[in-house]
Amino acid sequence: MIKPTTPEPTIHSLFEPQTGTWQYVVADPSTHDAVIIDSVLDYDPSTQKITTSTADSILRLITSHSYNVTHILETHAHADHLTAASYLAARLAQTTQGGTRPPIGIGRRITQVQSAFGRKYEVPEDERAATVFDTLFDDDETFAIGGLTARVVHLPGHTPDHIGYVIGDNVFCGDSIFPPDIGTARCDFPGGDAASLYASAQKLLAMPGHVRIFTGHDYPPASRGAPVPWTSVSEHRERNVHLAGEVGVREFVERRTERDSGLAAPRLLHQSLQVNVRAGRLPGRSADGVRLLRLPVRVEGAEW
Structure with missing residues (x-):
């Protein structure tokens, strides 16, 4: 008897260039049930304005394919963009x-x-x-997307809450592994840990070589050009600049720690975290009817 192959999803990869974020719509082609992974709200720090053009493009894609969204998924609480999860949930509730x-x-x-x-x-x-x-979600929990099965995998290191989603021969790894010429994610946020990220990366690289790893970000160098959403496990084993070859945990931690020490904070760090711990909901209104986010101020020299 021939063993039936695992059903494969239809995957739409949508790149948001301002934050270098990959967003995904993953659908069961037979039922048209779908999930959205790591969506983005547009935020302009110079005007403090939040807009929804990127999220609205996801809604248009869903409508054009007649998808039924069964889950809106986050890999972690992002520190570099605001999630559109609550906005999308509200809009989809109006149209279903x-x-x-x-x-x-x-x-x-x-x-x-x-x-x-x-x-x-x-x-x-x-x-x-x-x-x-x-x-x-619990570690290794499974849930249905139509006739597909998604499995949750814990991938700590970048953040302690970080998870990925395995759907068919694809894993949506969030900010764990980036394209091979970039390597891996930073580990210097509170709760981040380079040794844990190394273990998470090894968990991904232990998957069969043909499995596709869909990343949460890309920051393509000029020599490469266009951003890429996925790379196979076998390609990462051969070419990932932080993981290829015989790199052990000690060497990885040293490299990652040195690299992180020279990185600037994400441009939208404070705005993102305040919105994303709320699942993308906006802050409540003040007594004057204004929504406020808190931003730290640095004082150079003596304070007064």
Whole structure:
């Protein structure tokens, strides 16, 4: 008897150039059920304006393919862009029969991140409770996307809450591994750990060589040109600048730590974390009816 092959999804890769973010719509071609992974809200720090043109392009794609979105997924609490998860959930609830709102899912360790950054930015407790997310996934938990099965894999290192999603012969790894000429993600955020990232990367590279690793970001050098959403496991084993060859954990940690020490903070670090621990919900209004985010101020020289 010939063993049936695993059903493969239809994958739409959408690149957001301002933050270098890859967003994904992953669908079961037989049922048209679909999920959205790591969506982006547009944010202009010079005007403090949030707009939805990037998220609206996802909605247009969903409409054009008659997809039924069953989940909106996050790989982690991003520190470089604002998630559009809550906006998309609200808009999809307006357009689906019965007003069904697709659940927003993330790994269960998001509570650690909510606690740490909620206190730092004084986010009200009801706006950073675990319940702002609809689903908190356990490690190795599975769920259905139509006739497809998705599996959750814990990939800590970049952040402690970080997870990936294995769907068919594809893994959506968020900010764990980048394209081979860039390497891996930074580990200098609170809760980040280079040794943990090395273990997560080895978990990915232990998958069969034909499996495609879809990344959360790309920052293509001029020598390469266009951003790429995925690279096979076998290509990463051969060419990833941080992982190829016989790189051990000690060497990786030394390289990653040295690299991270020279990196500037993400441009939207503070805005992103305050929105993303809320699952993309906007801050509540002040007494004057204004929505506010908290930003740190650095004083050079003596304070007064």
